[in-house]
Amino acid sequence: MKNSHKIAxxxxxxxxxxxxxxxxxxxxxxxxxxxxxxxxxAISQNTALSFGNFAAGTGGTVVIGTDGARSQTGAVxxxxxxxxxxxxxxxxxxGNATFAITLPANATLTSGANTMTVDTFTSDxxxxxTLSSGSASINVGATLTVADSQAAGSYSGTYTVSVxxx
Amino acid sequence: xxxxxxxxxxxxxxxxxxxxxxxxxxxxxSLAAQYSVSTNGTAFATVEEPxxxxxxxxxxxxxxxxxxTIQAISSSNTDHPFQFSFGxxxxxxxxxxxxxxxxxxxxxxxxxxxxNGVDSVGFFDETGLQSLQLKLLLEKALSQLTGLGQxxxxxxxx
Numbered sequence: 001m002k003n004s005h006k007i008a009x010x011x012x013x014x015x016x017x018x019x020x021x022x023x024x025x026x027x028x029x030x031x032x033x034x035x036x037x038x039x040x041x042a043i044s045q046n047t048a049l050s051f052g053n054f055a056a057g058t059g060g061t062v063v064i065g066t067d068g069a070r071s072q073t074g075a076v077x078x079x080x081x082x083x084x085x086x087x088x089x090x091x092x093x094x095g096n097a098t099f100a101i102t103l104p105a106n107a108t109l110t111s112g113a114n115t116m117t118v119d120t121f122t123s124d125x126x127x128x129x130t131l132s133s134g135s136a137s138i139n140v141g142a143t144l145t146v147a148d149s150q151a152a153g154s155y156s157g158t159y160t161v162s163v164x165x166x
Numbered sequence: 167x168x169x170x171x172x173x174x175x176x177x178x179x180x181x182x183x184x185x186x187x188x189x190x191x192x193x194x195x196s197l198a199a200q201y202s203v204s205t206n207g208t209a210f211a212t213v214e215e216p217x218x219x220x221x222x223x224x225x226x227x228x229x230x231x232x233x234x235t236i237q238a239i240s241s242s243n244t245d246h247p248f249q250f251s252f253g254x255x256x257x258x259x260x261x262x263x264x265x266x267x268x269x270x271x272x273x274x275x276x277x278x279x280x281x282n283g284v285d286s287v288g289f290f291d292e293t294g295l296q297s298l299q300l301k302l303l304l305e306k307a308l309s310q311l312t313g314l315g316q317x318x319x320x321x322x323x324x
Contacts, residue, residue, distance in 0.1 A: 043205045051211035062211070079214055087207050102202075109211055118209055144211055155211045164202035 039134065041093035043163050049140055052084030056150035066124035066139040076146050087140035091163055095134040101127060102162040103140065111153035117145045118159065128166065138163075261287050 051062045052070060060074020068086040072078050091099065103121040120143040129136045140161065 040201070041203055043203050045205060045207045049207060049209040051209070053212045053214055055214045082212065084211075087209070089205065089207065107209060109209055111213075116211060140207065142209070146213070150213050152213045152215045155213065157209050158206040159209060160204050160206055162202055162204040 038094040038097065038165075039092070041091065041097075041099060041131075041163055041165055043089055043091045043138075043161065045087070046090045046137070047085060047088035049087030049142060049159070050082070050084040051144045052082040053079035054146070055079065056146050056148070056152075059146050059148040059150065062144040062146060063120075064141045064144075066122055066141040068139075074146070087142075087161075089138040089140065089161055091129065091131065091136045091138060092134055093131045093165070095131060097131045098166045099129050099131065099136075100164045100166055101125070101129055101138060102164070104159045104161075107142075107157050107159035109144070109155035109157040111151065111155040114151040114153060114155070116147070116150065116155055118142045118157070119145070121159070123161075129163070257292070258290055259287065260290060 049064065051064055054062055054072065055077040057075030057077055060072055060076035062076055062078070062084075063071045063073070064084055064086055065071075066086055068084070070078060070084045093099065101123050103123055105121075106117055106119040109116045109118060122141045124139040124141075125136075129138060138161065142159075
């Protein structure tokens with residue numbers, strides 16, 4: 001290789017080194033990166049929704065409020081043997097996060113071949129709850145429709161409560 | 167040539183580093199768990215057998231007697247009977263007590279007594295039904311009284 005070529009190659013290499021060095025200098029920026037993984041939301045039943053004991057008579061409704069208060073309409077006679085209670089659900093998740101509550105439109109209680117319909121579900125809090133310190137409780141009430149001469153027996157069923165992070 | 171190759175390799179590494187830095191320097195991001203959960207709650211109810219022995223004391227509403235009601239009960243100003251009935255478990259003891267807030271009726275004393283020869287404590291007969299008459303006794307003429315009065319009739323099994 002001629003000396004002139006060696007010199008040219010050396011200059012070229014030095015130029016690339018300089019250019020490359022400049023590019024690395026331009027890239028030395030401090031970047032912050034962070035990630036937040038929130039706690040997953042969870043729900044579990046604490047207390048079952050109970051309409052208690054009653055005599056059907058010619059029918060009517062039994063209403064359980066979100067505070068557990070029970071009332072009736074129509075000819076239903078409420079028994080003091082079991083006054084019923086509201087449903088209570090425990091929710092856990094990210095502290096101070098809010099969540100949406102979804103209640104079912106209706107549910108069915110069965111005793112053998114006999115059924116009763118539960119609807120008009122209500123909750124406290126209603127619609128949206130807050131996970132104060134990462135936990136919250138949902139109180140659920142509903143209305144049970146009792147038919148004329150509803151067959152005696154112990155009725156049971158399930159209903160679905162959903163919670164979503166807002 | 168080896169040194170030139172190393173220079174190119176270093177430059178490539180620097181470029182990749184730059185890309186990495188640029189990627190990491192994007193604005194703060196979160197890995198939020200946006201999801202929902204559901205659970206099945208249980209619901210219960212017990213329908214009692216419809217026999218006479220399962221008649222339960224009704225939850226009596228408060229009886230509110232206002233001036234119009236008193237006037238409607240009787241034109242007399244000294245004796246105002248008010249008939250009421252209630253049910254319970256046959257052969258069980260019951261107690262009837264009266265709570266009144268007569269101090270809201272001014273300008274005259276008011277008190278109550280149960281009549282019809284039935285004591286405030288008794289047993290339900292085989293029908294499980296009982297009827298009592300409540301007398302509202304006013305010391306002064308109705309026209310002299312003003313205000314509202316409330317009577318609570320409390321019936322309990324013993």
